[in-house]
Amino acid sequence: MSEDETAAIEAALEFPTLSRTTHDRAAQHREDPDWLELAWEEGAEVLLLGRDMSTPVREDLDGNIELALKPSRRVDAFPDERTFLGEADGKVYFAAPAKRRDDTDTWSGLRSIGTSLSDLHAGLITSAIGLAEWHARHTHCPRCGTPTEVTKAGWTRTCPSDRSEHFPRTDAAVIMLVHDDEGRVVLGRQSSWGAGRYSVLAGFVEPGESLEGAVAREVFEEVGLQLTDIKYIASQPWPFPASLMVGFHARVVDPNALAPDGKEIEQAAWFTKDELRIAGQWGGDSPASIAAPPDRQRPGGGLAALPGRISIARLLIDKWLAE
Numbered sequence: 001m002s003e004d005e006t007a008a009i010e011a012a013l014e015f016p017t018l019s020r021t022t023h024d025r026a027a028q029h030r031e032d033p034d035w036l037e038l039a040w041e042e043g044a045e046v047l048l049l050g051r052d053m054s055t056p057v058r059e060d061l062d063g064n065i066e067l068a069l070k071p072s073r074r075v076d077a078f079p080d081e082r083t084f085l086g087e088a089d090g091k092v093y094f095a096a097p098a099k100r101r102d103d104t105d106t107w108s109g110l111r112s113i114g115t116s117l118s119d120l121h122a123g124l125i126t127s128a129i130g131l132a133e134w135h136a137r138h139t140h141c142p143r144c145g146t147p148t149e150v151t152k153a154g155w156t157r158t159c160p161s162d163r164s165e166h167f168p169r170t171d172a173a174v175i176m177l178v179h180d181d182e183g184r185v186v187l188g189r190q191s192s193w194g195a196g197r198y199s200v201l202a203g204f205v206e207p208g209e210s211l212e213g214a215v216a217r218e219v220f221e222e223v224g225l226q227l228t229d230i231k232y233i234a235s236q237p238w239p240f241p242a243s244l245m246v247g248f249h250a251r252v253v254d255p256n257a258l259a260p261d262g263k264e265i266e267q268a269a270w271f272t273k274d275e276l277r278i279a280g281q282w283g284g285d286s287p288a289s290i291a292a293p294p295d296r297q298r299p300g301g302g303l304a305a306l307p308g309r310i311s312i313a314r315l316l317i318d319k320w321l322a323e
């Protein structure tokens with residue numbers, strides 16, 4: 001493995017891909033329309049988002065993908081369509097809906113480009129998409145049904161009828177790598193996934209439940225395993241549309257109890273470290289595959305592929321392999 005590859009892995013293990021963020025959210029400006037208008041007029045950088053959450057991208061001089069941000073003077077957006085993202089290096093950043101597509105642009109989605117982006121751009125687009133997804137789904141007051149208005153530079157919506165204020169929601173989800181004492185981890189696959197794709201287990205936190213409680217419940221429900229030593233590892237926003245993935249490692253009490261529920265989890269199996277290294281092409285970035293042993297094959301398919309590096313699932317696996 002080259003020095004570059006080693007450095008890339010170490011960097012990837014430090015922060016989940018979409019948790020990298022370097023801009024100042026500068027929330028004090030959200031309620032200052034004069035400041036926001038002046039910033040827009042003087043020349044801000046604007047991240048355009050299509051209805052499908054795709055955005056213009058380009059290659060930089062080194063061949064890396066970066067966001068093709070637009071100068072605000074060239075962007076057609078009313079003040080209430082401009083989401084103030086923050087400031088960095090003396091520049092002001094907004095997001096706005098794309099009303100038309102310039103033919104000269106290439107458009108792409110966060111899932112495709114996330115790992116290629118700089119820390120600054122990764123932070124900007126993750127916030128922008130999370131907010132845009134929330135606005136798209138929360139157009140009316142949950143109390144009285146009146147259409148709400150965008151306020152605080154895109155960070156709240158306010159009901160003109162009862163004046164109630166509504167904030168962007170973030171849904172907590174837990175994601176957990178379950179291991180035994182012999183260097184194996186359990187991976188499962190959902191029937192809706194592409195052939196051969198396996199990942200660590202995950203689920204939403206329910207009202208009245210702690211994060212650790214959700215880890216234990218989801219794993220027991222999905223594959224029948226009881227856990228101990230539930231340990232927090234890292235978290236990552238996952239704006240598809242509104243999750244915060246909270247990642248854990250946990251140790252199984254009895255590995256022989258593995259019994260996928262057959263509904264949410266179609267198949268689950270124990271994988272050794274060597275199998276995971278091959279499946280993930282340890283050090284590489286492509287979604288690699290290995291031929292899974294017969295007891296791990298789904299009907300008609302013999303491959304096991306790990307999630308890509310944009311996911312915190314992969315970080316949980318890579319961190320465990322690095323231990």
Ligand SMILES: [Zn+2]
Nearest residue numbers: 141144159162
């Ligand atoms: Zn209302």
